Amino acid sequence: MESLPRKLSLTDRRTLPSLIGAVTRPLRPHALSSRHGTSSGLLDRHTFTIDYTTRSPRLPGRSPVAVLVDVLDLPNAEPCQAFGMASLETRVRQDAARIEAALDGQADVHHMGGSRFAFIVELPTRDAVERLVEALHLRLTQPREGAAQPLRPLVHVGLCQAETGKDSADDIIRGMFVGLHWAVSSQVTYCWYSAPRDESLRREYHLLAGARDGLRHDEFHLLYQPRFRGSDLSAVSAEALIRWDHPRLGPVSPAEFIPVFERNALMEKVTEWVVGRALEQLSCWKRDGITLALSINLSARNVARAGMADALVARIHAEGLRCSDLEIEITEGEWLRVNSLPGEQLRRMASAGIRLALDDFGSGYSNFAYLTELPIHTLKLDKSLIDGISTDTRARLKVRAIIGLAHDLGYTAVAEGAETADQVTTLRELGCDQIQGFALCRPISATELTDRLTVAPHLLE
Numbered sequence: 031m032e033s034l035p036r037k038l039s040l041t042d043r044r045t046l047p048s049l050i051g052a053v054t055r056p057l058r059p060h061a062l063s064s065r066h067g068t069s070s071g072l073l074d075r076h077t078f079t080i081d082y083t084t085r086s087p088r089l090p091g092r093s094p095v096a097v098l099v100d101v102l103d104l105p106n107a108e109p110c111q112a113f114g115m116a117s118l119e120t121r122v123r124q125d126a127a128r129i130e131a132a133l134d135g136q137a138d139v140h141h142m143g144g145s146r147f148a149f150i151v152e153l154p155t156r157d158a159v160e161r162l163v164e165a166l167h168l169r170l171t172q173p174r175e176g177a178a179q180p181l182r183p184l185v186h187v188g189l190c191q192a193e194t195g196k197d198s199a200d201d202i203i204r205g206m207f208v209g210l211h212w213a214v215s216s217q218v219t220y221c222w223y224s225a226p227r228d229e230s231l232r233r234e235y236h237l238l239a240g241a242r243d244g245l246r247h248d249e250f251h252l253l254y255q256p257r258f259r260g261s262d263l264s265a266v267s268a269e270a271l272i273r274w275d276h277p278r279l280g281p282v283s284p285a286e287f288i289p290v291f292e293r294n295a296l297m298e299k300v301t302e303w304v305v306g307r308a309l310e311q312l313s314c315w316k317r318d319g320i321t322l323a324l325s326i327n328l329s330a331r332n333v334a335r336a337g338m339a340d341a342l343v344a345r346i347h348a349e350g351l352r353c354s355d356l357e358i359e360i361t362e363g364e365w366l367r368v369n370s371l372p373g374e375q376l377r378r379m380a381s382a383g384i385r386l387a388l389d390d391f392g393s394g395y396s397n398f399a400y401l402t403e404l405p406i407h408t409l410k411l412d413k414s415l416i417d418g419i420s421t422d423t424r425a426r427l428k429v430r431a432i433i434g435l436a437h438d439l440g441y442t443a444v445a446e447g448a449e450t451a452d453q454v455t456t457l458r459e460l461g462c463d464q465i466q467g468f469a470l471c472r473p474i475s476a477t478e479l480t481d482r483l484t485v486a487p488h489l490l491e
Contacts, residue, residue, distance in 0.1 A: 072126050078140040078148055079199040082192075094152045095159045098188040098206035100214070101125040101170055102145035121145075125170060132166045148206060150192070156222075163187050163220050186213040187220035233279065237287050240276060241296050245303050250274050252307050253473035257325075257444060257466040260458050265483060267323035267357065269466065270308040271473050272300070292329050301332045305345065311476050312356070313349045320483055325357040325387060333360065334371050339378035346384075353383030357408065361389050362400075373404060380405030387444070392432060401439060409436045413447025416467075419460075420452035430460050437461070 073081070082096075102121065122145060129139050129147055137149040153159050170185045188210030192202045205223035208231055213221040221227070244250055254268040274282045291297040305326060312324045332338065346353055358379060380386055387408035388401075392415045400406070411432055418425035429445070436443035445457045448467030457465050474482075 072130075072139050072141040072147070075140060075142045075148075075203075078142065079203070081138065081140075082150065082199040082202065094150045094192050094194065095156075096148060096150050096190045096192055096202040096206050097159075097163065098142065098146060098148045098190075098203075098210050099129065099166065099170070100146045100186045100188075100210055102184075128169050129166065132169045136162075142203075146210075148203075156191075159189065160220070163189070167219050185219070186210055188213055188223070189220055190223040234290050236279060237276075237282065237290050238294060238296065240278070241287075241291065241300065244274060244276065245299065249276060250300075250303065252304065252311070252476070254311075254476055254479050255466060255473040256322075256471050256479065257464045258470050260462045260465055263454075263465075263470070265322065265471075266464060267325060268479065269325040269327075269359070270304060270311075272304050288329075292331055297329055297331045298335070301328060305342065309345060309349045309351065309356075313351055314476075315480070316351065316355070318480065320480065322483070323355055323357060323385075325359050327359045327361075327389065329361075330372065333375050335375070336371060339375040339382070342379065342384070343382045353379075354385065357385040357387050359387045359389040359410065362391060362393075376404055380407075389446075392428075401435075401441075406441060408442040408444055410444045410446050410466075411462075413467075416445050416447050416453055416457070419456045420450065426456065426460070429457075429462075433460055433462055436463075 102125075122141075125145070126139065126141065126147065129149075133139065133149065133151075137151045139147055139149045142148050151159065151162065153162065167185050167187065188206040188208065190202050190205030190209055192205075197205075205228075208228050209221045209223045211231060212227050213219065240249075251273055253271045253273055255271060256265040257267045257269065258264060259266050272284055272288075274284070274287055276282050288297075291300055308324055308326050312322075315322050342358075343353060346356060360376070376386055385407040386405060387410055388406050389410045390412045391409045393412035401409075409432065411429060415425065415429055415432070419429050433443040442463045443461075444464040444466060445453075445462045446466045448454050448457060448465050448469045450469050453467070454465055454469050471482075
């Protein structure tokens with residue numbers, strides 16, 4: 031072999047790139063299938079699958095635990111996101127090092143993408159696994175500096191017990207993600223995989239997947255629950271309530287599908303359908319001489335949309351209705367702020383003549399500032415306040431105080447969820463303006479409500 035330097039000719043220099051390509055081309059697949067993730071320096075998700083798949087036949091019947099750690103709760107990560115991708119990647123590398131240090135060689139750590147890491151451990155008991163997770167959580171949640179700003183991360187963990195020789199890598203990855211989903215949604219440190227939780231997620235998927243077809247195929251329908259004047263129990267308005275007869279799951283409660291839709295863009299499409307059908311029905315009642323106001327529920331997502339109020343007013347006028355024929359029910363919450371897009375849309379609705387009702391009042395978050403700063407017309411007392419008023423003096427005092435507050439502010443007080451005759455009697459004695467609940471009338475179809483109103487507006491008779 032020559033050891034002296036060699037001067038390359040022009041022809042040699044032109045040929046050299048081709049020779050280098052010929053030598054390195056066979057090495058490229060190996061490089062591309064590198065076992066290490068680019069941002070964390072750890073083994074990647076593909077390698078997790080390979081490692082578990084090759085490990086499983088060698089150790090059949092064992093019960094290791096797969097652990098998925100999410101070190102960055104993205105909805106609450108604005109301080110870190112504000113510093114850009116470089117800061118986030120630095121966080122990921124720091125957390126990777128902390129996880130490896132905490133495990134101290136007990137398991138290989140795999141970067142599953144984003145801010146998620148996974149590993150498999152074999153410990154004698156579930157308690158031992160949970161102690162390991164809690165120690166890891168403590169280490170990961172220690173404050174650290176990010177772009178000169180102190181950050182305290184939110185860490186969630188999904189746990190899944192595997193059975194080698196039976197569960198595939200896809201099974202345990204999915205199991206870890208199910209556990210992680212519930213840990214995040216429950217705002218707890220960790221959750222174990224469970225079949226009921228898995229079934230709940232599958233059911234949520236079916237609800238999301240079937241909603242658009244459901245709207246097209248008339249699987250949804252509206253029921254109407256009247257509200258009655260407290261003084262004489264005559265029907266003065268009705269609340270439009272959506273129902274879903276799912277072809278596979280059967281009747282699905284709005285308490286189940288509305289929260290699912292609110293987490294996705296579907297809520298706007300469903301609300302558009304509800305508003306359209308409800309206004310059409312209200313127009314029919316007006317033509318038939320039935321003077322009934324109508325209430326429609328809107329979510330925070332619906333109201334937090336520029337131009338929403340103007341579009342609603344235009345739709346009301348297109349049906350030949352007055353804005354005062356419609357009441358919009360909103361639920362109190364932290365989103366309900368005066369100086370915000372929702373606050374602006376509510377003011378535009380009210381200035382056009384639409385009445386605004388604060389639904390479920392007294393059930394949780396309460397910031398009395400919006401009672402005077404937003405154009406509210408009606409307070410709807412939550413059912414939880416009504417339940418004990420016939421037998422509990424303290425419950426009755428609370429309801430009396432809220433009714434008094436509503437009247438002092440010039441609002442209409444409405445009690446919802448009245449289920450017994452005694453509750454209705456007590457509410458009337460307390461001066462409640464309107465009452466709604468099963469004791470007076472359950473939600474019924476538009477046809478049935480029309481028939482009953484035509485025969486007797488006093489639906490108790």
